[in-house]
Amino acid sequence: MHDTMLLTAALSMVDQPVAVSRKERIAFMNTAAITLAGRNLTGKPTALLIPSHIMNTQAQKFTATAFIGTKNCSVKVSTYEGTRIFVMVCNEQSPDDREALYANLRTTLSNIKFATSCMSIIAEDEGNIKLLEYGRSLNRSYYRMKRTLSNVTMLNAMARGEMPFNPEAVDVTALCKNMIDEVMSMDNMGVTIRFNAPEKIRVVADRTLLQQLLLNLLANSVSHCQHNGRIHVSLLRTDKNLIISVDDNGDGIRQDDLAYAFERYKHEIDFTKPQGAGMGLAVVRGIAELHKGAVIIESRGENMGTSVRVMLSLDIPLSEKMNSPRPDYEREDMRLILSELSYCLPLKSFSEVMED
Structure with missing residues (x-):
């Protein structure tokens, strides 16, 4: 009892919303949690506050996204001797319109891409191996900058509720298989990706966003796997959801860092290997919430x-803008792969030939 009183007193002083559950009932909510929920649910079933996909997860410690009250939150869950503690992080993002800056950066990137292509053509004609290598290096930098700009633009559009969303009928099995096959066709990837799924799982989803979600998850796993690492991608369709699971045997995430997994820029910088800006999982979260x-x-x-499970609702209506279904794979997808995996792929992947 003394320990419980100390825990309650400590959590009462925490600024972030915190709730404690025992035997599937809420034993404690601090002031911030009551404000977030809109009422005091102490003594009530935990399901009134915490969604079922979190309640049904058996891991001792994990982080998930969820709607709590009316807000999108990251929920850090810790379990000890039958008691579960939920710490909720709900970011308030104010609209930040920087379209003029983004347009300027996109124009600059296009100019860099054009100059790089010209240099590569000249190097190819002259047989200048060193210049070709410089061209590949510039091309890789172009795709890395493009990915960062794309992620920033996408996250800001999501925060403003202005993200284009065009659901269509998609064969997710074929789409994932084709994307993974293309990724594995790259030389010296250093990892093995295994894919398991029933044939022809068809859902209504935004095809392009689905590709970006998968590639962000793959990029996250590849970047944290050592040489000869293993990644397992699987699909499961339930009555209500499509579940995309990506498991790897890589570096893992420290327990203290799990709470910040969905927050952009908040990751420890490792100067021994190239890294992105820490926005990949934030983008995955945003795409999942759009679905x-x-x-x-x-x-x-x-x-x-690390294991990541993405649940997408099957209750998504077709977009009126989509007049006819598109193929499950297009050659333009190679440029998307080069962009999303630009921090993982070997330098030789960024030859101009790979994009054609």
Whole structure:
């Protein structure tokens, strides 16, 4: 009882919303949690506050996304001797219109791309191996900058509720298989990607966003796997959701860092290897929420791998803008792969030939 009183007193002073659950009932809510929920649910069933996809996850420690009250939140969950503690992080993002800056950056990137292509053509004609290598290096930098700009633009559009969303009928099995096959066709990837799914899982989803979601998850796993690492991608369709699971045997995530997994820029910088800006999982979260879904991340700790489950609702209406279904794979997808995996792919992947 004394320990419980100390815990309650400590959590009462925490600024972030915190709730404690025992035997599937809420035992404690601090002031911030009551404000977030809109009422005091102490003594009520935990399901009134915490969604079922979190309640049904058996891991001792994990982080997931969820709607709490009326807000999108990251929920860090810790379990100890039958008691679950939920710490909710709900970011208030004010509209930040920087379209003029983004347009200027896009124009600059286009000029860099054009100059790089010209240099590569000249180097090819002259047989200048060193100049070709410089061209590939510039091309890789172009795709890295393009990915960062794309992610920033996308996250800001999502925050303003202005993200284009065009759901169409998609064969998710074929789409994922084709994308993974293309990624694995790259030389010296250093990892093995295994894919399991029933044939022809068809859902209504935004095809382009679905590709970006998958590639962001793959990029996250590849960048944290050592040489000869293993990644397992699987699909499962339930009555209400499409579940995309990506498991790897990579570096894993420290338990203290799980709470910040969905927050952009908040990751420890490792100067021994190239890294993005820490926006990949934030983009995954945003895409999932556009599809009325959620994301769960589990990690047993450093060097013990990471598991990510993305749940997308099957209750998505077709967009009126889509007049006819598109093929499950287009050659333009190669440029998307080069962009999304620009921090993972070897330098030789950025030859101009790879884009054609």
